[in-house]
Amino acid sequence: MSFLELNNVHKGFGPANARTEVLRDIELRIEEGEFVAIVGYSGAGKTTLISLVAGLIRPDMGKVKLKGVEITEPGPDRGVVFQNYSLLPWLTVFENIQLAVDQVFPKWSEEQKRAHIDKYIATVNLTPAREKKPSELSGGMRQRVSVARALATEPQILLLDEPLGALDALTRATLQDEIVRIWEQDKRTVVMITNDVDEGIMMADRIVPLSAGPNATLGPSVAVNIPRPRDRKAINHDPEYKEVRRQVIGYLLGEGGKQRTAVSRKLILPDLLPEDLSEPRTLYGTKRKPRRRSETKREQVEVEA
């Protein structure tokens, strides 16, 4: 039994007559302490995937299990760092984290809580900004608060949804190193979503590509056996790096990059029933209309684009 398991997970959105299948047949196994990066196209359903693990949405089919227990609702045992930080703008950095800590450790004394919060603010190097509101912070700083909030609840697994997507390249690199440094302190299980292959290779133990959507599915995972700490400058010449990159990009541009366009067509079959003569004629004409045994039938056609 793996730490986190996704078995045959399917998820689609929309009403039955105009349904888009976002994820299909997702199989993923993650071991405890592993740092896994899921790399894929934007719009492929990466956020949907992480929402499934977070429990914010339920799969249409299949099961998501954490330590063998099926995930049915969100909970603080899974710390989520959202793409757009999701800090409450009327609370300071400290209060934002306090909200989470109060909720998860209600029995702690005030002293204990304050020390705990301050520890995590220090971990993300934000002690000087402790009493600031999110609007007074830069994008990178806000994301650090978000990371600190997720970490402060001491979750079993940390879910990062494109945590660095909205940041500029330089801030991104610094924060990548910082997240890896924090992760190395207690080797918590991390699932990170990203659209940057290099980011995945820099940070993760294993990269799982997600094919283009709709109907996205996970490709073969690629282990990153580059020793840590990984040197940003030297890594470009590492043959392992080149190999991992080749494999991931190869999948994403090749097999996984093919747009599987699923078209839902309404098929109207000629199954007319005899006219019902008992139906009376009215002043407005007749109500008798051709009726069909099954008004519509559906068929799923997959077209290679």
Next chain:
Amino acid sequence: MHWFHRFKLDSFLYPLLGIGLCLLLWYGVAGKSTVTQTKDDWGDTVTITKRHGLSADLPTPAETWEASRSYVLEPFAKRGELDQGILRFTWLSLVLVAQGYALALLLGVPVGFCLGLSKTFAKMFDPIFQVLRPVSPLAWLPLGMVLFLSAKVEMPGGTAYTASELAAIFTIAICSMWPTVLNTAVGVRAIPQDYLNVAKVLKLSRTKTLFKVLLPATLPYMFTGFRLSLGIAWLVIVAAEMLTGRPGVGGFLWQQYNALSYAHIILCILTIGIVGFILDRMMSLVEARFKTA
């Protein structure tokens, strides 16, 4: 013109110029009196005052001032029930408005939250609110009178409300609560999904989600509603006081109309306008404080 802009005189002089022009127009329209003295058949002097002009009975600005002097210069004097200084009247009106307005907020905010949170509640009551919303205070007041006809509420402080007071408070509350209701509902619906996700992931309880997430996130919208509601509450006061005959700016206005003293009507209009303006300014200052959130 350098000095003109430097001392920000334009923001001060132009409004003055506007006021001056309006006074001039007023003077032009207003009636002027000519006083002629004649001797009648018995040899007594008789003074005849004749009004003429576009609107013969409308007093000129100067006449208005002359007639309102005692009310403005002794703003807190009390000479009789319906003969008091203008600020004393304003105070009486404000007290009544405050009660109705407080009731409107106490009712409006929870109703707005229900409207924003529950689709079923919205479907049930939104049509009713839309129908009640445009009803004039003049229409609500008689209903209030009927409702509280035999009611007499004794407050613990020793103050008792009469039927007409209760009717006035009811009218102010029911007329002014709609902007608060609707703005709160809009605010609740506009809460970003992200904030709700945070609440879900942390498994905040319902009450905690309400007070820690929903309420603060809605606050800016709510204050916009509060400001609009206050404007309406002040608008309603005149109608309420006119019909109930309570002492206050509106009651005074109505009494002076019956007494044909038109200058005092103008005084009341100006007072109502200025007080309304000040209230609105004050509320928008409070509103601006919450906008940053």
